[in-house]
Amino acid sequence: MSRGRTSPGRQSESATADLGEFRFESGESIPNLQIAYATYGEFTGDNAVLVCHGLTGSQHVAGYGNGSGVAGQARAWWSDIVGPGKAIDTNEYYVVCANVPGSCYGSSGPASDSPDGDPWGTDFPPVTIGDWTRAQRRLCDHLGIGRLHAVVGGSVGGMNALDWAVRYPDDVARIVVVASAARLDPQxxxxxxxxxxxxxxxxxxxxxxxxxxxxxxxxxxxxxxxxxxxxxxxxxxxxxxxxxxxxxxxxxxxxxxxxxxxxxxxxxxxxxxxxxxxxxxxxxxxxxxxxxxxxxxDDYDLSEGYESDSAALAAFEGEALLLSFTGDWHFTTEQAESLASACRRVEVPVSHHVVESDHGHDAFLVEPEKVGPPVSDFLVDGPSGRAVTDTASDNHVADDETDFAPVHSSLFSR
The missing domain is CATH 1.10.1740.110 (Rna Polymerase Sigma Factor; Chain: A)
Incomplete structure (x- = not known):
């Protein structure tokens, strides 16, 4: 059973899917996983783009929703990137964004009701990014979506996108990892x-x-x-x-x-x-x-269960775009370049696009004019797109592994 299920052929602002019993990576399970999600655009069979939200974001990537206590930065948090005629063009793509398990904007989490009618609180099972990915895969099945054109995520959502490439390497053609990394550093x-x-x-x-x-x-x-x-x-x-x-x-x-x-x-x-x-x-x-x-x-580590980051990505036959920002010390350009190098070692076509910015980690939210062009071109053309061309990304390792993709200043205006 599902509540608010929408046919993939129709546009829907928001809905909640009942995905049935769900076993978390911790081994614990809940009888009914509820996932709140929003969709934008028309589904044509091969144009689905999954957008993964940041730490405290919501499913309303480009809309204000109809409740769930969503306010502030969780409302329309990437509306300058997702929408008609924008970088992730909802005239072209069927965009899906789901509130992750453990959050509080309509999906099952500590604040949602347990089977006895009281909030779960800390009795809710521990949650991993792998659980987010598995729940999203099940939601895509619910919506009739097979292979995704792309998975796009910023910050921890970028880790979520990486996990798709590892966990479901045949189910996504392209990943876009914005202001993220393979793992958090000790600081x-x-x-x-x-x-x-x-x-x-x-x-x-x-x-x-x-x-x-x-x-x-x-x-x-x-x-x-x-x-x-x-x-x-x-x-x-x-x-x-x-x-x-x-x-x-x-x-x-x-x-x-x-x-x-x-x-x-x-x-x-x-x-x-x-x-x-x-x-x-x-x-x-x-x-x-x-x-x-x-x-x-904090728990996420791309290489967990593998010998290296490269080994984790070896089965992924799609393409990758990485965006990093020079002023971001939360997820640094060096971390992004390390991830790009891991892709190159296993011949995953990749472009690492470094953006000059003094806004810090928030740049991916507050400088859409610097994020939109490379994302838009990559979704259409892959790493060979003009906005993301990278001399070190055509399936070969640069002589200097620390070289970054050039910043195309002509595309970006302050």
Whole structure:
């Protein structure tokens, strides 16, 4: 049975699929996996593009949806990239975006109801990126989609796209990995661990059993998100946006315990920004979901079960586009080039497109004019497209493995 199932030939803003019993990679299972998804465009049999959202994104990649508490950055989060006449052109492609298991925008996760009618909380099974991919494959079956024209993902969604190439190498012709990598580095792992501890040490977390209570772990979740925002911005963008400018004196006494000595010192604009973002995020997202999704991201390692990244990709006979941003220290250009080299070693046609940007990790969301052209050309022409041509990508390894694809500045305007 399914609720809101839509024929692939018709356009639908959003729906929820009941995909039946689902066994997670942890070995635990749930009786009914619900996956909330949105579709755009018309299905013609060979034009399906799956878009994988970022850590706290939703299925509404180019639309505002009809509820599910979706707000802020989770609403129409890539509407400058996906839509009629845009880089992922819904006049040409049938675009599907699914909210991943463990999230809180309509798919099964800690905040959804368990069989006894109460929210799962931390009784929900641990979730991996492999589980996301397997759930998406099952959703595609539900929609009548066989082989995908492309899987596109940014940030942790890029890891999701990579997992498709490894797990279902015959089911996707092209992958687009934007601002992502084969795994997180230790610095990011450490910061994610601190963010999770901000949640689990909030007295209102209550072991994950806070649903229906008057108080929720909003302070801990807000702090976790503040750490995330610092990770997503570059030094240059923070200096330009905030500098050392003061926004007043004191601090946010309504949010954090009063610190009398703080009244002597300036409350800086960067603090004000982070406080605002943390409070806003806590209103739209679930603390347990944040724990689950960051653990899934931290756990992902492309080479797990294989001798190397190259060995993991050896069965993939499709093509790959990698986009990285010079100001992104969350997923660096060096990490992307390492992934490109892994593709070349097993003769996966690949282009690594390096974009000059000082926006940090958020560049893939806030600079669509730099993301759209290479993605659009790749979806049509593959790595030989004019916007993504790369002298080191025509199935050979460059003499200098650290060489990057040229940035086509003529295509991009600030």
């Amino acid at each position: 990011c792992l450490g910061l994610d661990a601190i963010a999770r501890r901000a949640i689990t040490t909030d007295p209102n977390w209550n072991g994950g059993d806070y649903y229906g209570e008057d108080a929720r772990p909003d302070a801990g979740l807000g702090l976790a998100r503040q750490i995330g925002h610092v990770m997503y911005l570059s030094k240059e963008s923070m200096d330009h946006k905030f500098g050392r400018r003061a926004a007043g004196r004191g601090g946010r006494g309504d949010s954090y315990p009063a610190d009398p000595a703080a009244m002597f010192f300036p409350y800086r604009e960067v603090e004000s920004y982070l406080d605002y973002q943390g409070e806003k995020f806590a209103q739209r997202f679930d603390a347990n979901s944040y724990l689950y999704l960051t653990r899934a991201m």
